[in-house]
Amino acid sequence: MMNKRLLMISVILVVFLSAVSTSARDIDWRAYKGTQINVQLAQQPWADFIKGEIKEFEALTGIRVNLSILPEDQHRQRLAVSFASGRGDVDVFASQKHNEGVRYLMSGWYEPLEPFLNNPLLTPKDFDFEDFASLTITDATVEGVLVGIPLYSEVQIVYYNKALFAKAGINVPDTLEELKNAAILLTDRKKGVYGITLRGRGAAATTIFSGFLHSMGGSWADSDRNPMLNTPEAIKAFEFYAELIQLAGPPGSVNNHWFQCQSLMASGKAALWIDSNIFAATLLESDLANDIGFAVFPEGPGGRKPAGGGWYLSIAPSSKKQKAAWYFIQWALNKENVLKAQLNGIPTARVSAWEAPQFKELDRTPELTKATLETLQLEGTPSWGPPWVAVGEIRDVIGEAIVTAIQGGDIRSVADSVVERIQIIRDNTEKDLQ
Amino acid sequence: MSGSRNAKQIIKNIIFRILLGVVLLFYMFPLLWMVISSFKTQADNMSVPPVIIFQPTVQNYINVISDNPFLQYTFNSFYVAIFATGLALVFGLPVAYYIARFKCKKLAIAILLSRMMPGISYLVPWFILFSRLRLVGTYTGLIFTHLTVTLPLVIWIMIGFFEDIPKSYEEAAFLDGASDLTCFFRIMLPLVKPGLVSSGILTFIQSWNTFMYSVVMANHNTQTLPVAVFNFLSYGGIDWGGLTAAATLITLPVLVLALLIQRHLVSGLTFGGIKG
Amino acid sequence: MIFLLFMLVFPIIYTVWLSFHRWFASSIKEPQFVGLFNYITALSDKRFLLGILRMLYYTGGSVIIETILGLIVALLLNKEFRGRGLIRTLILLPMVATPVAISLVWLMLYDPACGVFGWFLQQIGLPSIEWVNDPKFVIPSLILVDVWMWTPLIALIGLAGLSSLPKDPYESAKIDGANSWQVFWFITLPLLRPTLMVALLFRTIDALKWFDTIWVITKGGPGFSSETLNIYIYKTAFEYLNMGYSSALLVMFFSIILAISLMLTKARRKQW
Numbered sequence: 001m002m003n004k005r006l007l008m009i010s011v012i013l014v015v016f017l018s019a020v021s022t023s024a025r026d027i028d029w030r031a032y033k034g035t036q037i038n039v040q041l042a043q044q045p046w047a048d049f050i051k052g053e054i055k056e057f058e059a060l061t062g063i064r065v066n067l068s069i070l071p072e073d074q075h076r077q078r079l080a081v082s083f084a085s086g087r088g089d090v091d092v093f094a095s096q097k098h099n100e101g102v103r104y105l106m107s108g109w110y111e112p113l114e115p116f117l118n119n120p121l122l123t124p125k126d127f128d129f130e131d132f133a134s135l136t137i138t139d140a141t142v143e144g145v146l147v148g149i150p151l152y153s154e155v156q157i158v159y160y161n162k163a164l165f166a167k168a169g170i171n172v173p174d175t176l177e178e179l180k181n182a183a184i185l186l187t188d189r190k191k192g193v194y195g196i197t198l199r200g201r202g203a204a205a206t207t208i209f210s211g212f213l214h215s216m217g218g219s220w221a222d223s224d225r226n227p228m229l230n231t232p233e234a235i236k237a238f239e240f241y242a243e244l245i246q247l248a249g250p251p252g253s254v255n256n257h258w259f260q261c262q263s264l265m266a267s268g269k270a271a272l273w274i275d276s277n278i279f280a281a282t283l284l285e286s287d288l289a290n291d292i293g294f295a296v297f298p299e300g301p302g303g304r305k306p307a308g309g310g311w312y313l314s315i316a317p318s319s320k321k322q323k324a325a326w327y328f329i330q331w332a333l334n335k336e337n338v339l340k341a342q343l344n345g346i347p348t349a350r351v352s353a354w355e356a357p358q359f360k361e362l363d364r365t366p367e368l369t370k371a372t373l374e375t376l377q378l379e380g381t382p383s384w385g386p387p388w389v390a391v392g393e394i395r396d397v398i399g400e401a402i403v404t405a406i407q408g409g410d411i412r413s414v415a416d417s418v419v420e421r422i423q424i425i426r427d428n429t430e431k432d433l434q
Numbered sequence: 435m436s437g438s439r440n441a442k443q444i445i446k447n448i449i450f451r452i453l454l455g456v457v458l459l460f461y462m463f464p465l466l467w468m469v470i471s472s473f474k475t476q477a478d479n480m481s482v483p484p485v486i487i488f489q490p491t492v493q494n495y496i497n498v499i500s501d502n503p504f505l506q507y508t509f510n511s512f513y514v515a516i517f518a519t520g521l522a523l524v525f526g527l528p529v530a531y532y533i534a535r536f537k538c539k540k541l542a543i544a545i546l547l548s549r550m551m552p553g554i555s556y557l558v559p560w561f562i563l564f565s566r567l568r569l570v571g572t573y574t575g576l577i578f579t580h581l582t583v584t585l586p587l588v589i590w591i592m593i594g595f596f597e598d599i600p601k602s603y604e605e606a607a608f609l610d611g612a613s614d615l616t617c618f619f620r621i622m623l624p625l626v627k628p629g630l631v632s633s634g635i636l637t638f639i640q641s642w643n644t645f646m647y648s649v650v651m652a653n654h655n656t657q658t659l660p661v662a663v664f665n666f667l668s669y670g671g672i673d674w675g676g677l678t679a680a681a682t683l684i685t686l687p688v689l690v691l692a693l694l695i696q697r698h699l700v701s702g703l704t705f706g707g708i709k710g
Numbered sequence: 711m712i713f714l715l716f717m718l719v720f721p722i723i724y725t726v727w728l729s730f731h732r733w734f735a736s737s738i739k740e741p742q743f744v745g746l747f748n749y750i751t752a753l754s755d756k757r758f759l760l761g762i763l764r765m766l767y768y769t770g771g772s773v774i775i776e777t778i779l780g781l782i783v784a785l786l787l788n789k790e791f792r793g794r795g796l797i798r799t800l801i802l803l804p805m806v807a808t809p810v811a812i813s814l815v816w817l818m819l820y821d822p823a824c825g826v827f828g829w830f831l832q833q834i835g836l837p838s839i840e841w842v843n844d845p846k847f848v849i850p851s852l853i854l855v856d857v858w859m860w861t862p863l864i865a866l867i868g869l870a871g872l873s874s875l876p877k878d879p880y881e882s883a884k885i886d887g888a889n890s891w892q893v894f895w896f897i898t899l900p901l902l903r904p905t906l907m908v909a910l911l912f913r914t915i916d917a918l919k920w921f922d923t924i925w926v927i928t929k930g931g932p933g934f935s936s937e938t939l940n941i942y943i944y945k946t947a948f949e950y951l952n953m954g955y956s957s958a959l960l961v962m963f964f965s966i967i968l969a970i971s972l973m974l975t976k977a978r979r980k981q982w
Contacts, residue, residue: 403933
């Protein structure tokens with residue numbers, strides 16, 4: 001009798017212990033060896049970083065990664081065309097809520113990630129999803145569905161050239177007014193030095209415009225998503241953005257995307273640049289690395305409202321290799337790799353990376369860290385992009401208005417026609433897409 | 435009198451030479467600049483005023499070929515262009531022969547019409563159809579769309595060549611008891627061989643250069659050179675050396691081919707319009 | 711043959727059918743019949759209407775300049791001189807070179823920071839313009855690229871025409887004592903007209919639907935300032951994925967091309 005009970009207890013104990021050891025044990029990394037997955041990313045510092053690490057993933061899992069890195073515009077177009085055509089040739093892809101979010105979700109182009117995340121056979125325990133900053137998780141959640149694992153703690157910040165500021169003997173601007181004055185003061189057209197470089201290329205410029213719009217007290221839309229781009233605040237923002245470029249920007253600004261701005265910054269031809277913080281890493285490799293400073297977005301009449309919202313990695317529902325695809329995502333964004341990226345100057349999404357003693361010690365850009373963290377503390381960060389479903393077309397329309405403003409066109413009438421046009425696009429698209 | 439006339443002649447001659455020089459400079463400059471820039475370092479390319487004397491480097495070419503699956507894209511381009519040309523010849527020759535022999539005007543006009551259609555009006559319906567068939571991104575889909583360019587071209591050029599053959603050749607063959615097919619293969623084809631070569635090369639060039647179809651229909655693995663090079667554009671303003679090196683590499687084969695068939699190029703490009 | 715007809719006819723029928731529907735390539739729903747809705751939308755769509763104007767501007771500009779320059783080059787090359795064959799061969803190259811590659815080179819030439827053109831203008835004391843970065847100059851700059859690529863075609867066609875001209879009218883003109891300008895205006899040009907009209911027709915059609923260099927160099931920018939109809943339709947279809955609307959635009963686009971070519975063909979007949 002006694003013996004039997006003992007046996008039972010020991011059986012229970014064994015079962016219990018083995019269960020514990022399973023959950024503690026690592027997942028089977030070789031489960032999908034021999035699979036080949038296609039990963040499509042936009043050209044950014046993180047993409048360059050992960051390109052160098054992929055060999056390790058292939059060795060660990062035996063999964064072959066076919067990495068395709070395209071410039072942002074081409075990346076977006078190819079993704080949309082690829083999904084619209086239903087060809088299952090993209091397994092993992094990077095996208096951004098304000099651009100792809102709602103439309104992709106409605107079209108069924110995002111695979112919900114919760115099931116993968118919660119499956120102990122696919123996700124090792126030390127992946128620790130809680131470690132991702134809550135703001136970044138919000139960025140990767142569309143209408144309550146977790147559609148991606150965040151890559152960045154991405155916010156709009158100020159890049160500036162310390163040497164040029166020191167020479168002119170002025171401080172880093174803290175208000176929009178100061179920003180304008182500094183930019184004008186630092187412009188020396190004869191020497192080919194410009195006070196500020198900002199994106200001017202239509203749709204791409206809307207992203208950077210967002211921070212200016214909201215700091216002027218404006219907004220993309222009201223709570224019913226009616227466009228608010230012809231309010232006095234919005235018009236002031238258009239004027240301000242255009243004036244900055246007219247008075248202190250380089251020639252050809254209306255065609256500049258972030259990479260042109262970045263190269264102007266890297267060659268010392270621009271004193272200020274306002275853009276996303278994720279592009280810092282490339283500048284750290286330039287000759288001027290030590291001259292580049294970082295600051296929080298300046299305050300305007302409507303407060304300090306730099307835009308934010310980061311890229312994330314998702315799985316395509318049309319993919320036939322979703323589990324292997326998930327392996328790639330959870331490996332690429334595990335604690336170790338994220339820390340490595342963080343040490344390379346990339347503002348990642350994991351709290352542990354920001355707080356790692358290693359990072360605090362080796363941080364090459366404490367100023368960038370400070371500016372990013374301070375920005376993240378701000379309340380009510382606006383989105384990079386307008387909130388409508390047909391965001392691609394609407395971004396083009398708003399971008400055209402920015403170009404017109406830079407060219408010195410009549411901003412008021414342009415703004416009115418933008419609002420009118422957005423209403424038409426909404427009428428024609430939102431019904432069907434929703 | 436004769437002296438002043440001579441002087442006038444000389445001045446005329448000089449003006450003529452200068453004009454000729456200007457024309458030549460205008461046409462050659464961009465191509466030359468492309469080749470020159472591809473051997474320059476980034477610093478040399480960015481310098482203002484432009485540097486004329488510089489230390490040439492092949493680093494750009496090495497970068498382009500080693501950083502990208504450039505060979506894969508070259509293979510794609512060749513693969514697609516060869517099939518698009520081959521199939522166009524296979525389908526196009528009989529049609530051209532038919533039109534030439536039976537003076538089928540309506541069909542000829544239909545083909546001319548197809549030349550007038552903007553490429554995008556093929557692309558939209560084909561894209562939708564191919565999406566349903568899951569052919570977007572495959573070589574098959576790509577080749578098929580290229581056919582919309584190459585097929586009418588082959589037909590139109592070859593009509594001219596078939597028309598030039600005197601009817602008596604055929605009649606002689608029929609008298610000898612040859613069937614339609616043998617007549618076509620044994621007698622007609624050898625007679626239009628020069629046309630075959632030049633229309634083949636011309637279609638190859640057209641397919642090689644085709645951009646819009648390839649952007650939409652190709653994926654990462656099947657993209658052709660023009661698409662791949664277009665994607666270098668992110669470095670716009672950053673790596674001009676690499677860009678021009680890539681541009682030189684894709685243009686080179688076409689230029690060589692074009693020189694081979696220069697005689698037929700013009701009539702081919704105007705779609706045989708000059709003959710008519 | 712059936713294959714051929716299918717290839718040509720299917721797109722037309724399908725496009726027309728789709729143009730009466732509302733359908734996005736991203737939507738899971740089937741196309742929904744909306745009647746003439748897409749066409750009515752287009753009529754008040756500024757981007758569409760301005761796209762037509764830009765297309766006409768681009769085409770008109772290119773074709774006119776190309777014809778005049780082409781004729782001049784043809785007359786130059788019609789003379790006997792050493793190296794004529796070589797030059798004839800060399801000017802063939804622009805029109806076969808891969809348009810995407812060529813666009814990249816021009817993009818570099820136009821670059822505001824390191825472009826040779828800007829530098830050159832400065833050297834000869836002209837104010838530098840921003841070429842493709844300036845909405846006012848972007849279409850002329852694109853026309854220049856088109857002129858570079860396609861003038862040789864007109865020149866070579868003209869040359870072929872010149873060499874096949876009959877000799878008699880020239881001899882009688884010589885006897886009448888006409889100067890070379892008169893000879894050109896009253897004899898050469900009328901004789902050349904049929905050939906030139908064909909060349910013009912083809913150039914016009916091609917310019918109306920030209921895509922490659924515009925897309926690579928400007929993508930229709932800055933803003934929409936170089937967005938020709940073709941570019942707008944491409945964006946509607948493959949960036950906005952609005953297939954129904956783009957089909958309606960396509961139908962109108964094709965009608966415009968057809969109308970223009972018919973007009974040109976008629977004009978050609980009259981001259982004969």
